Amino acid sequence: MSVKGKAYIVGAYEHPTRHAVGTSLAELHAEVAAGALADAGLRLEDVDGYFCAGDVPGWDAPGVGPMSMVEYLGLNVRHFDTTETWGSAYINLVEHAASAIAAGKCRVALITQAGRPRADRLTPADSHLNQVQASGESQFEIPYGAVVTNMYGMCAQRHMYEHGTTPEQLAWIKVAASHHAQHNPFAMLPKVVTVEDVVNSPIVSTPLHRLDCCVITDGGGALVLAHPDVARNLKRPLITPIGSGFHIKQLNGGYFDILQSGGVKSGAEAFAQAGVQRTDIQYASLYDSFTITVLIQLENLGFCAPGEGGKFVADGGLISGVGVLPTNTDGGGLCNNHPGNRGGMTKMIEAIRQLRGEAHPAVQVPNCGLALAHGTGGQLGARHGSATIILEREA
Structure with a gap:
């Protein structure tokens, strides 16, 4: 309802x-x-x-x-x-x-x-440690050393293997965030970076580089x-919510698709409830713990077909005023803020700024009336919760 x-x-x-x-x-x-x-x-x-x-x-x-x-x-x-x-x-x-x-x-x-x-x-792992150790699956997984960066690295590697996605395409997500962050006086990383800067930064977990990772704030x-x-x-x-969805993606005993997040179902539910199309969304706040997080969410939420995320984000596809879908115009978790390793709140706040017309003039979407915010709690490639909400500004 x-x-x-x-x-x-x-x-x-x-x-x-x-x-x-x-x-x-x-x-x-x-x-x-x-x-x-x-x-x-x-x-x-x-x-x-x-x-x-x-x-x-x-x-x-x-x-x-x-x-x-x-x-x-x-x-x-x-x-x-x-x-x-x-x-x-x-x-x-x-x-x-x-x-x-x-x-x-x-x-x-x-x-x-x-x-x-x-x-x-x-670290993000420290922040979740007590909760993870208390979970039933911890005794089976902790000995293998699964950590946040490794899990997202596996997602990126799989996407590259299945769809030919390149490190340069992923880098465009960081580049877009930096173009937005330069206008945010509070952004932790306000410097504009290039694709070359990203792919030449040190590897953290193959194929993810340091600049593919979010800030800790x-x-x-x-x-x-x-x-x-x-x-x-x-x-x-x-500003009122007009559609929302939530889904817990669990591992199903190992039988699951690492490139399908809970956003597949939470997004479908939110759009069905709102009665709008993907092309109606004027601004998107997407959880960006890593560049691959954004790319997978774009596909899972239906903004592009599976495997097409790399092309969608390349050449400034997410940059406000340049690309087809302005995304994370505050600089997001990649450049601005990721408080307590929980990015859902800041995603909501920037969506509200856009709908109010209060984002920085350099990144404000003209006459923004429909915005989407999406969050991932947990880890892609493992169990997590996905939440999607579509917001509308009444005339």
């Missing part, structure tokens, strides 16, 4: 820090909450629904951390959701918040995300959703 027009995203805020030395995780959550509420023109007292995932303080003690954040923020809520799907969680939670508002469970929903792996000198973001009665009094652009 679509929640179109039943809830609106009225507040969005991305923390400007990329290195949060001296700022606790709880403080980051509080600061992004304050920023998003100020953007919406609301106060903490207005919030009666709180949504977060496992990145809150105390996440290694299930359930305690999120409840502590409600107390830390001084919230008085009647609805609460801590769905955990890693990098896709915050796209998933937008749909949950909109559905909760539509069902009458709350009227103003606050979603916060924060992380400080850079300050704590954590601190920071976070927050969103505020509101009931139509509240939203229409705030004098903010009316």
Whole structure:
């Protein structure tokens, strides 16, 4: 069931820090909450629904951390959701918040995300270590040394083997991100790079180079959703989810296609619910933990046929004002921000900027009315959750 027009995203805020030395995780959550509420023109007292995932303080003690954040923020809520799907969680939670508002469970929903792996000198593997070690499959997989870079390297290698994709084509995804990041004053890597820069950077996991990999940053973001009665009094652009989908891709005992992510099903569901075509989407926020992540998502979501992703992204196919599908116009996780190794929140925020007409003028999509955000939580090539959401700005 679509929640179109039943809830609106009225507040969005991305923390400007990329290195949060001296700022606790709880403080980051509080600061992004304050920023998003100020953007919406609301106060903490207005919030009666709180949504977060496992990145809150105390996440290694299930359930305690999120409840502590409600107390830390001084919230008085009647609805609460801590769905955990890693990098896709915050796209998933937008749909949950909109559905909760539509069902009458709350009227103003606050979603916060924060992380400080850079300050704590954590790798993506470290950030997930406790959760992974607690999982049933860990005893069978950890001894073989499967890590994030290796899994994505296998995906890239397979795509090259099956479809003739080249390192240069993958490099165009980083090049596009850098062209956008140069206009973002907060981007961690604002320097424009070339295809040659990418393919000449050191190999991390064959065939992926260092510049094929995302940044590791601190920071976070927050969103505020509101009931139509509240939203229409705030004098903010009316942005509503019109279609969403979620799917868990599991390994099926080893019988699975490494190049098919959960986005195949989550994307199909979102487009069917929204009633729009791929060619209607004017802007896309796609999870970009690695360049290959973007390429596989483009194919899985139906923006191009399987095997055609390399051609789709080459020669600036994702660059705003140049290519057919402007993507990650803030610089994405490859160049801008990947707070807490969870990119779903920043993907939502840039999509909202585009729909509001608030992206940097150099990358703003003219009259942007339809945007898509997609997140991957976990690892391509292994089990993961995929969340897709399509957003519309009402005229």
